[in-house]
Amino acid sequence: GESVGLHLPTLSVQEGDNSIINCAYSNSASDYFIWYKQESGKGPQFIIDIRSNMDKRQGQRVTVLLNKTVKHLSLQIAATQPGDSAVYFCAENYYGSARQLTFGSGTQLTVLP
């Protein structure tokens, strides 16, 4: 059920520093994972994805790490910029689930000047 009064975990970083956002996923059968960025009042925006046959994938300023042993996913953002301030969600999917995504609880990233 829904959690009343739930507050998102928050992470504050100085501009220019690296950010690491963590996520624990729930389904050991999940084979596809995505990180989304959501700015206030907008829909989620795709950042990077990774399949379960990989443990690391790099994009532009972002890196996703996957540890299937402990069902843990992380997003690393290099040289964090003010425009990176947003809520970040991880999402998991497993083949055979009609490609439905299950979202994590999210982390609010705030970049300090």
Next chain:
Amino acid sequence: GAVVSQHPSWVICKSGTSVKIECRSLDFQATTMFWYRQFPKQSLMLMATSNEGSKATYEQGVEKDKFLINHASLTLSTLTVTSAHPEDSSFYICSAPASGGAEGPPDTQYFGPGTRLTVL
């Protein structure tokens, strides 16, 4: 990348009225679309899977008679919140996989900008 639009972007209605939200895939076809609901400071919760030409599949706890879904074409799904009440106030977001809906390995899902519903 693929673009998904929603209309309206925000709506305010009186309790007891019905509200229709449209979700369109603008440059690709989507035989499947997903509808999510998001309360403030919470994650996205899947409400239902919209299937073109067939009935929608609802998640447990979501009333299908209250949240009517119609996926009449390959580019349009609509969500109608019937007899809306203040507790239905939320951010409603749709998404569509870019592959065209074919079965196979999961593909990136593209999300609409969301619709903010406020029921007075």
